[in-house]
Structures are given as structure tokens and as C-alpha cells.
Amino acid sequence: MHLRSLRQNIQELKQLNLESAQASYHLANLVKQFTAHNSFEHLLRSRSSNGLYRRHRLTELTDDFHIILATWEPHSCSPIHDHDETIGAVAVVAGQTVETKYRCVAHAERGLCVGSSGNESFANCTVSPILPGDNLQIHQMANQTDALAATLHVYLHALDRFHLYEHHADRQYALIPKQLWFDQDSVDRPIAEPALIGVS
Numbered sequence: 001m002h003l004r005s006l007r008q009n010i011q012e013l014k015q016l017n018l019e020s021a022q023a024s025y026h027l028a029n030l031v032k033q034f035t036a037h038n039s040f041e042h043l044l045r046s047r048s049s050n051g052l053y054r055r056h057r058l059t060e061l062t063d064d065f066h067i068i069l070a071t072w073e074p075h076s077c078s079p080i081h082d083h084d085e086t087i088g089a090v091a092v093v094a095g096q097t098v099e100t101k102y103r104c105v106a107h108a109e110r111g112l113c114v115g116s117s118g119n120e121s122f123a124n125c126t127v128s129p130i131l132p133g134d135n136l137q138i139h140q141m142a143n144q145t146d147a148l149a150a151t152l153h154v155y156l157h158a159l160d161r162f163h164l165y166e167h168h169a170d171r172q173y174a175l176i177p178k179q180l181w182f183d184q185d186s187v188d189r190p191i192a193e194p195a196l197i198g199v200s
């Protein structure tokens with residue numbers, strides 16, 4: 001499946017207005033088809049390590065959904081974050097990453113009490129769903145290996161705002177609102193056109 005077909009299929013899926021679990025199921029299948037028919041290995045040769053991850057937007061600014069390719073340098077990790085109640089799917093397309101899901105166990109004075117639901121290791125196009133709800137969308141991604149890794153993220157609505165979870169006491173985390181606009185974000189998350197990174 002080409003990128004343009006994935007975009008078209010996502011647009012059609014959105015128009016069906018399915019309930020979350022059904023939409024997530026179909027989205028995961030689309031992501032599996034796309035990742036199975038594209039090679040992302042070349043991304044792993046791209047740059048030296050400084051412990052960061054980079055995000056490349058594969059959708060147009062006019063698209064009302066996001067397809068993001070993230071590259072993970074050795075021993076890099078994201079902050080704990082949510083996904084603005086979107087439906088999404090994350091697939092490892094090269095290397096190996098670890099996802100830690102968190103669940104909200106209580107609303108605390110300064111934010112949320114969250115507990116880890118455990119780590120899960122991903123490789124070889126495994127797809128992890130993201131669903132609305134406090135217990136189904138908070139996570140942290142990490143590359144704990146000595147090699148580069150890459151993941152593909154599809155969100156059914158454009159994810160330009162979400163929360164970071166900043167630890168401040170015991171299991172309590174403050175919610176930090178985050179605006180993300182790819183053309184303006186200078187935190188090592190450059191835009192790359194699909195042609196430039198070799199994804200068709």
C-alpha cells in the first residue's frame with residue numbers, strides 16, 4: 001500500500017463514523033498493510049546519536065488526520081503523554097521500541113495519579129492501539145537499544161495539542177498542555193516531505 005492509498009483509506013474510514021473500537025480495528029489493519037509493503041530501514045542510517053527522537057509528518061497540512069514517522073536514536077525516549085482523545089495506531093517499522101502504557105487511577109490536586117500498566121516490547125510491525133479514555137491513551141515510548149529505531153503513528157484527528165505528564169510527587173503527575181504545530185516546532189522535529197524520506 002502506498003502512502004496516498006493509506007491517506008485515502010483513512011479519509012474513507014473517518015467518513016464511516018464507526019465507534020472507537022471498530023475504527024481502531026480497521027485503522028490497525030490499514031497500518032499493518034502499509035508497514036508490510038514499505039521499507040523503512042534506510043531511516044536507521046541517517047544520523048549520529050545525540051539521544052533525541054525526530055518526528056516527520058507524512059500528511060499534508062490540510063489533512064484532518066496525522067501520519068507521523070518517528071525515528072528514535074539509541075536510548076532516547078518520549079515524555080509520558082496523552083493523545084487528545086483521538087483514535088490512533090502505532091507500529092514499529094524498524095528496530096525495537098518499548099511502550100509503557102499508563103492508566104489514570106485518581107484525579108489529584110495538581111493533576112492525575114497514574115500507574116504503569118507495564119512495559120511491552122515492540123518490533124517487526126507490531127501495532128499498538130490508542131483509544132480515547134484515561135486508561136487507554138497515556139503512554140511513553142522508548143528505544144532502549146544501542147541501535148536506531150523507527151515507528152509509524154497514525155491519528156484519526158490532527159494531533160496538534162495534547163498533555164505531557166510531569167512527575168511531581170509519588171505517583172502524581174501534573175498535566176502540562178502542549179501545542180504542537182509542525183511548521184513552528186523547533187525541538188528537533190523537522191518536516192520531511194515523503195519523497196525525501198523515500199516513502200511512497
Ligand SMILES: [Fe+2]
Nearest residue numbers: 081082083139
Ligand atoms: Fe504517543
